[in-house]
Amino acid sequence: MRSLLTGVALLAAGAMTLSGCTGSANRNSTGTNGDNGKPTLTFMLDWTPNTNHIGLYVAQKLGYFKDAGIKVAILPTAQAGAETSVENGVSNIGFSKLTDVANADAQGAHLKQVFDLTQKPIARWCSLKSRTDIQTPKDFADKTFVTFGSAEQSASVRQMIKYAGGSGDFKTATAGTNTFRTLTSGKGDFAGFYANWEEVVSELNGPALNCFAADKWGVPGNPDQLGFIVKDSWVRDPKNAESLRKFVKAARKGYDYALSNPDKAADLLVAEAKTAHLDTRITRASMEKIVNEGYWSGAGMNDDSMNGKSGQGITATINTTDGQRYLDFQYEAGTYVDSHKKRLPKAPQADELSTNDYVK
Incomplete structure (x- = not known):
């Protein structure tokens, strides 16, 4: 949804935000060793920093990435998009959603989703x-x-x-x-x-x-499986796969912290993502809505399963059944075409576009 965030995102695109290393010379597009022998990973945002990204900033600030033995550079959104940036090796990991992976792969990319933050349509x-x-x-x-x-x-x-x-x-x-x-x-x-x-x-x-x-209102499945994507060929390297596992585990810990400490996490995001000029009231209210309505966990504060208790962890897994229902719907609508604008012979397959191996 390119709306309120767009103008700010374009302003933010010229500067690096909260990175584990500084300067373009330290960007590492292959996930090889960075300073002190630690693997350095680059992560491309999809828009200007907001609460969808809060777990990354928490993990960076509270040292979860460092504890995992990796360095992470969080890159601002690129005009070409996170999908293109990951496909072209500008970043190792990006923030995207399953249907955008389907679109990109239909055009010839080789991307895969490895982490799903949003468990309900947003x-x-x-x-x-x-x-x-x-x-x-x-x-x-x-x-x-x-x-x-x-x-x-x-x-x-x-x-x-x-x-x-x-x-x-x-x-x-x-x-x-x-x-x-x-x-x-x-x-x-x-x-x-x-x-x-x-x-x-x-x-x-x-x-x-x-x-x-x-x-x-009649649209099947979950169109908003937002999370992390990588390029197939990059993650096939065992060293990169191991670095990705460490990254996902640390990022997940950051998101879990945000659910348990929504106000603290919101304030941390505002302080660390300075280029986004986030409003503390809005950021805190966004986290409150995320917790209460269960967008990340699949269960809100008002659900019987929660018994009114906060602090639940994120789910993180990709629901391929919900994903496939939505992909099938969009395919029937003619949404997915190849690089020659021709209709695909079959609907994109959620289980081919994603894996839950890295959130286990």
Whole structure:
């Protein structure tokens, strides 16, 4: 969802954020030994630092990576995207999602997801709450969708409209650097946001939004399996595979800390990711929402299984069943094409695009 984060991400792209080593000379695209004989890994963010990345910053600041015997450089988002950066060897590991791996591999990349942070859909399709003419996704029909031209997003929106009883037709407008502004200006009627960030911004600072989750309106599976990706050929090297295991274990410890100490972790992220100029109120509220609604663990504070207790660990595994249902849906919608813009002979396969070997 390229919306509120986009403008800040572009500003942040010129500088390295919170790295375990400094300067481009220390970037190591092969995961070989860095200073003091420790393997140095580079990690490419997908957007400007936010609570999706908080476990990485916690692991860096609290020494979890160091304790694991590795050095980690957290790189700012690249305009080409984390997928391209990992495929081209600019970074060893990147932050992405399963469906983006499917898109990249359809175009000839060789990527694999190895860690899934989000266990529940976090994407939301929203209009301004002041738009009383929009009460369900049916009312998106014939209105203007603020988008970056994603075929995947359009397929989801079309399905939501049809599921709600509408025609499935809508117009599009190109998103600017601030989707909130595009909506309030009247240039668009609805857009995509993230529940754990922009919906929080809306709740705290306005404008108020009326939001719908795709999985509640006819879109199957989980479209938002966000996590870590690597290149197949890189991880086939046993040394790199071992470094990746250490990285995943330390990062997971960082995310577990964030769930158990959401305010402390939020404050740490704000302090360490200075180039992002994060608002402490928003960052803390985002973590509160993540904990209470169970986006990382699959169980929220209000679920019976939690008995109202915080501190649960993240799940981290990729749900290939949910992933395949979504990939099949997008394939039928014609989303995935090869480098020649031709339809793939079959749907991308979740169990080929991912592995849980590194979170065991």
